[in-house]
Amino acid sequence: MIKIENLVGGYSNAPVLTGINLEIHRGEFFALLGPNGSGKTTLFKMITGQLPIQSGNVLLSDKEISSYSKIEKAKKVAVLTQEVQVSFDYTVEEIISLGRYPHQKGLLKSLSKDDQRIIEEMMDITKISHFRKTQFKKLSGGEKQRVLLAKALAQEPEVLLLDEPTNHLDIKHTFQLLDLLKERQKTKGLTIFSILHDLNVAALYADRFALLHNGTLKEVGDVELLRKAEQLQDVYQVKVNAQSHPTVPKPQLLMTPEYSKDIENISFKDSYEIKKNENVTHIQFSKPLRTMSNGAFGEGIQWFKHFYFTDNTEKHGISNDKQACIVPTENIMITENSQMMAVVGMEKGSYKILLFLDGHFSDGELINGFMALTEGKMHAVKCLDSNSLDTQLLAVTQQGRKITAQEIREFIYSAITKATGMKLRLEVG
Numbered sequence: 001m002i003k004i005e006n007l008v009g010g011y012s013n014a015p016v017l018t019g020i021n022l023e024i025h026r027g028e029f030f031a032l033l034g035p036n037g038s039g040k041t042t043l044f045k046m047i048t049g050q051l052p053i054q055s056g057n058v059l060l061s062d063k064e065i066s067s068y069s070k071i072e073k074a075k076k077v078a079v080l081t082q083e084v085q086v087s088f089d090y091t092v093e094e095i096i097s098l099g100r101y102p103h104q105k106g107l108l109k110s111l112s113k114d115d116q117r118i119i120e121e122m123m124d125i126t127k128i129s130h131f132r133k134t135q136f137k138k139l140s141g142g143e144k145q146r147v148l149l150a151k152a153l154a155q156e157p158e159v160l161l162l163d164e165p166t167n168h169l170d171i172k173h174t175f176q177l178l179d180l181l182k183e184r185q186k187t188k189g190l191t192i193f194s195i196l197h198d199l200n201v202a203a204l205y206a207d208r209f210a211l212l213h214n215g216t217l218k219e220v221g222d223v224e225l226l227r228k229a230e231q232l233q234d235v236y237q238v239k240v241n242a243q244s245h246p247t248v249p250k251p252q253l254l255m256t257p258e259y260s261k262d263i264e265n266i267s268f269k270d271s272y273e274i275k276k277n278e279n280v281t282h283i284q285f286s287k288p289l290r291t292m293s294n295g296a297f298g299e300g301i302q303w304f305k306h307f308y309f310t311d312n313t314e315k316h317g318i319s320n321d322k323q324a325c326i327v328p329t330e331n332i333m334i335t336e337n338s339q340m341m342a343v344v345g346m347e348k349g350s351y352k353i354l355l356f357l358d359g360h361f362s363d364g365e366l367i368n369g370f371m372a373l374t375e376g377k378m379h380a381v382k383c384l385d386s387n388s389l390d391t392q393l394l395a396v397t398q399q400g401r402k403i404t405a406q407e408i409r410e411f412i413y414s415a416i417t418k419a420t421g422m423k424l425r426l427e428v429g
């Protein structure tokens with residue numbers, strides 16, 4: 001649909017873009033990504049004709065885009081930029097009706113019934129009908145953006161070019177606008193080319209992506225491009241981790257702020273405090289730990305700072321957004337070394353284990369660590385001739401050195417056998 005060949009250009013001094021080759025296919029949603037100053041708007045303006053091409057070509061349906069007449073081009077391409085400038089005191093409805101201009105016939109161009117119907121439809125789908133008589137200049141930035149989108153769609157273009165269309169929008173309107181574009185893509189075969197800053201929003205909506213860096217294309221590809229954390233880190237200079245969205249099969253990126261990288265300068269053993277009274281054992285860390293648990297309290301992967309063993313959570317005011325195990329305080333045993341601490345609680349032949357590690361774990365390593373905990377426990381429990389399985393939790397500080405699965409197995413094995421020894425002594429006593 002749009003073919004960009006060896007495109008070079010920019011402003012009066014040295015060119016910003018140096019040899020861009022890119023193809024945007026008919027009917028796709030294409031996202032142009034890149035950090036501030038990488039050349040996105042420059043490329044956008046060269047495609048829309050706002051900036052001259054120094055060398056290379058921009059083809060629209062195999063024809064030089066500059067060879068189209070203004071009206072011919074407006075029938076094929078609509079543009080939505082960030083610069084919201086409307087000179088006169090037009091109402092919303094009047095602005096949208098300007099979108100029909102390329103389709104109007106005759107010398108006295110007036111709106112046909114068809115034009116009226118399309119204007120109504122566009123106001124309806126962009127949810128701005130109630131503003132129809134309002135002066136455009138009296139709208140908020142986000143409302144103006146929706147009006148200009150309605151105008152662009154009223155043009156009934158084959159291609160929609162958007163420069164950061166969600167810039168002024170809150171999350172509801174961001175998703176509403178992009179859902180609307182996606183729907184037009186599916187039902188009308190609209191080709192969408194959009195600059196997007198939010199990589200997570202781009203991952204959810206776009207089919208293909210180009211990553212621009214210092215005026216050159218670093219990569220063009222499908223959504224897998226957004227799983228390449230190292231490349232994104234290199235381009236954006238921010239630490240990112242690619243994760244999977246919980247309900248949509250697309251990646252989402254988690255950014256790590258600089259301040260959070262500060263390593264706590266206290267030893268693992270000094271980072272927690274254990275308080276016991278006759279009803280509750282409370283383990284409190286100085287900072288939250290990344291946790292993985294199969295327990296009813298704090299299940300899944302979360303962050304916790306407080307951990308409890310108690311005979312009754314409700315009675316002692318421990319809500320289920322806390323990490324808690326129901327085991328009376330007298331039945332727990334704590335085993336610790338410089339990098340690991342295990343709390344084993346025993347109740348009616350079952351074992352509830354919290355294992356705290358001073359280590360840095362990816363989500364994959366967390367699962368492996370959780371499995372190693374299970375293996376260590378199974379091994380100890382089997383030796384003790386019991387088949388009980390129960391709540392367990394692995395909590396990691398996300399600093400310190402790696403801890404191997406074998407170290408975890410051995411530590412848990414010794415913690416359980418030690419705890420069981422205590423239990424036997426308790427029973428004998």
Ligand SMILES: Nc1ncnc2c1ncn2[C@@H]1O[C@H](COP(=O)(O)OP(=O)(O)OP(=O)(O)O)[C@@H](O)[C@H]1O
Pocket residue numbers: 011012016034035036037038039040041042043
């Ligand atoms: N009118 C201009 N005259 C001269 N140089 C310009 C002009 N506009 C932009 N530039 C320069 O061109 C380079 C690319 O700018 P551009 O606006 O294309 O980046 P961008 O990727 O769109 O950035 P942003 O994400 O901040 O909008 C920058 O170094 C910028 O300083």
